[in-house]
Amino acid sequence: MPYVNIKVTREGVTSEQKAELIEGVTDLLERVLNKNPATTMVVIDEVETDNWGIGGEQVTHRRKRGE
Amino acid sequence: MPYVNIKVTREGVTSEQKAELIEGVTDLLERVLNKNPATTMVVIDEVETDNWGIGGEQVTHRRKRGE
Amino acid sequence: MPYVNIKVTREGVTSEQKAELIEGVTDLLERVLNKNPATTMVVIDEVETDNWGIGGEQVTHRRKRGE
Amino acid sequence: MPYVNIKVTREGVTSEQKAELIEGVTDLLERVLNKNPATTMVVIDEVETDNWGIGGEQVTHRRKRGE
Amino acid sequence: MPYVNIKVTREGVTSEQKAELIEGVTDLLERVLNKNPATTMVVIDEVETDNWGIGGEQVTHRRKRGE
Amino acid sequence: MPYVNIKVTREGVTSEQKAELIEGVTDLLERVLNKNPATTMVVIDEVETDNWGIGGEQVTHRRKRGE
Structure with missing residues (x-):
């Protein structure tokens, strides 16, 4: 329950990866x-990188710096 | 509150059905x-069937079996 | 599902009221x-009135004013 | 944490507004x-106005009345 | 992230079981x-059995029937 | 909304701190x-340190190490 x-x-999470997480x-x-x-x-839930923040900034910005 | x-x-939840749920x-x-x-x-929240698991598998698979 | x-x-939500909500x-x-x-x-989820805010203030305060 | x-x-929340909220x-x-x-x-989370209810009705309806 | x-x-979930879930x-x-x-x-989140419903009834009731 | x-x-979050967060x-x-x-x-929501994990371990353990 x-x-x-x-x-x-x-x-880019694939359907197969989702199946693995669920299992x-x-x-x-x-x-x-x-x-x-x-x-x-x-x-x-898949969240846009613009909508996810960590360390006070959007993940989008971190990705641009290669993090 | x-x-x-x-x-x-x-x-395929319709807008009318959403209104009924809210009311x-x-x-x-x-x-x-x-x-x-x-x-x-x-x-x-409407969740893709690939992103919803029950019984250890994606709802997408259950739907293919007619469940 | x-x-x-x-x-x-x-x-003070009673067990009977919870059963009614679930049903x-x-x-x-x-x-x-x-x-x-x-x-x-x-x-x-039952949330303490100190932990619930609306209108920028705790529900605890609203209750003290009789709201 | x-x-x-x-x-x-x-x-229409912009990326800049999201950054401001996160910060x-x-x-x-x-x-x-x-x-x-x-x-x-x-x-x-950005929620469609059809999927958000307050006062027993969809926000979509409130917006049509100019609220 | x-x-x-x-x-x-x-x-009765133990601290050790929680550690296993987290890991x-x-x-x-x-x-x-x-x-x-x-x-x-x-x-x-640990939820009281009175506050969890499945099949339209509280888990508390199911437990009393041995489910 | x-x-x-x-x-x-x-x-140990105080009621005053909660009020500040809400405001x-x-x-x-x-x-x-x-x-x-x-x-x-x-x-x-205030979560027990045993129920919160980061880095694969309970916050309780991190606190014991002074983190």
């Missing part, structure tokens, strides 16, 4: 907390 | 908790 | 979007 | 709680 | 998306 | 986006 929300920047998190919750995978929900 | 976030898969949730909170509808906020 | 998060101030929202999603109630998830 | 999520309606919130958390700006995260 | 929020029912999710994001673990944030 | 959620570790964020949204403060909502 867990609910997991994963937020990452929108920078990986679901397995983790079964392994650590014995949660039934059938009702584990995972929602992935 | 309540805040409600509804997440559903992005599968329905706002009414529910007034009826059950006597909350003033004027300051009840509702935000609906 | 919808996920709904309801945030209200922590001001009401689940019914609404079935009625409006034909969502299977079996996999609709609802999470209610 | 704080995490801040700002939700606003999608109505402003990060500064605020440093000033008030002495939080290290290097690890403060800010995520801005 | 990812942000992950894990919601589970408050039913496991951080590793998963490094492995699948090459995300730098240093800035991956994980927040675990 | 914006909604802002601020998550910080539960480490500061509300002002910021008025200044940058001309949002009406009357309907700006702010919710502050």
